[in-house]
Amino acid sequence: MQIRLNKPLWIAYICCVLIPVILIILYLMVFAKDRYQSSSLVLVKQVADAQVSDTSGLGALFGVPSTSREDSQILKEYITSRDMVAKLNQNLDLRKEFSSVNDPIFALSEDASVEELVKYYNKMVNVELDEQSMMLKVSNQAFSPEFSLKLNKEILKQSDEFINQVSKNIAQEQQSFAEKQFKEATVQLDQARKNVLIYQNENEIFDPELQAKAVAALISGLQANLAQLKTEERTLLSYLTTEAPQVIALQSQIKSVEEQIAKESSKLTSPSSKRLNENVAEFEELKAQVGFASDLYKISLASLEKARLEASRKLKKLIVIAQPLMAQDALYPRKIYITITSFILLNILFGIGLLIHSIVREHRE
Incomplete structure (x- = not known):
């Protein structure tokens, strides 16, 4: 009787x-x-030298601080992006390589979409980021060790x-902006x-201010001479x-000096023509514009040189810590x-199904 009860169970277990x-x-x-696997270890690093903040870790090894988390992310x-797949497919023909074997589960279908x-x-392809060192481990699988190595090298390239x-784009944008500002300032x-x-x-004047000073000095000299002549008078x-006769001659000299003073004074404040003080004001404004433009030119030139230095400092390079090597043994599948995993899972599922079946049967009875 026990054998009859267990026979359907064994049939179900076998199936x-x-x-x-x-x-x-x-x-x-x-x-x-x-499937063969190739792996490499890489780090993003600035090309230009930078001041080391500590004397331990990768900063001391490369002479610069570790790459930022943003660069690594x-x-x-990018490595897992569609752009990377498009370039790899163009250079290595990924679609052909991944669909070249007759593997209904692990191979790519020949008519697969993008x-x-x-x-x-x-x-x-698997990319792992070390949160402490900011190094990336790039691992990839392929159906031949040669292509696996070639794929990893192409990913690094x-x-x-x-x-x-x-x-370069970031540096060129900053430098282009600085060059534009410099051209405008020039x-x-x-x-x-x-x-x-x-x-x-x-x-027809070189410097109205100098001329005004000269006229003012001349007027001052004439006024001093006039004061002396009037004292003599x-x-x-x-x-x-x-x-x-001596008085008449002296008075004639006094009149000539007064006329000369009036003539020279008219150059400064005469309403009949453009006054020299207005020329001085206009010329000072023009000189101020030249001075401002000159200062702006110096600032833009310094900014341009700074942008060029910053451009060289912002250049980054991919440093390969561990080169990919050709695999000798197939790690997958x-x-x-x-x-073993399939056997355990199937047993678990069978046990759950058997438990459900027992509960339903008990409720029916």
């Missing part, structure tokens, strides 16, 4: 557990193709070009200097009459692991 395990083993031994995302190719690529291009300075030359040529009038 649900043993036969699937045998099929899995048959597939792994006959159809599953070996960007590179990690999205399926990207998804399959991300299954075959494309990653290096990507890092260089991104850093044009502004040239125009300000031309305005000064045009003003000097139109007014008072002295003569103390013992001579106004009709005396892990046949023993898959077999």
Whole structure:
């Protein structure tokens, strides 16, 4: 009676557990193709020297601080991106290589779409980030050791070009902006200097301020001379009459000096023509524009030189810590692991199904 009760159970166990395990083993031994793995270890590093903040770790090893988390994360995302797949497919023909073997489960179908190719690529390529050292471990699988090595090297090559291009673009944008500002400052300075030359040529004057000072000095000298002549006049009038020849001659000199003073003063404040003080004000404004443009030119030139230095400092390079090597043994598929895991899972599922069946039967009874 016990044997009759257990017979259906054994049949179910054979159908649900043993036969699937045998099929899995048959597939792994006959159809599953070996996959070989290549791995490399890389680090993003600035090209220019930088001051070391500590004397331990990678900063002391390379002479610069460790690469930032942002750089490593960007590179990690790029390696797994569709752009990377497109470049690899163009250079290595990934689609042909991944679909070249007759493996119904682990191989890529020949008519796979781009999205399926990207998804399959991300299954075959694994990128791990070390949070402490910020180093990236790039591992990939392929159906031949030669292609696995070639794929890893091509990933490193494309990653290096990507890092260089991104850093160059950032540096060039900053440098282009500085060059634009420098050109604008140069044009502004040239125009300000031309305005000064045009003003000097139109007014036939080199420097109104110097001329005003010269006129003021001349007027001051004439006024001193006039004061001396008037002193002499008072002295003569103390013992001579106004009709005396000496007094008349001295008064004539006084009149000439007064006329000369009035003439020179009119150059500074005459309402009939453009006054010299207005020329001085206009010329000072033009000189101020030249000075401002000159200061702006110096600042933009310094900014341009700084941008050029910063451009060289921001250049980054992919440093390969561990070069990829050709695999000698196939690591995948892990046949023993898959077999044991499948056997355990099938047993668990069978046990759950048996438990459910027992509960349902008890409720019916």
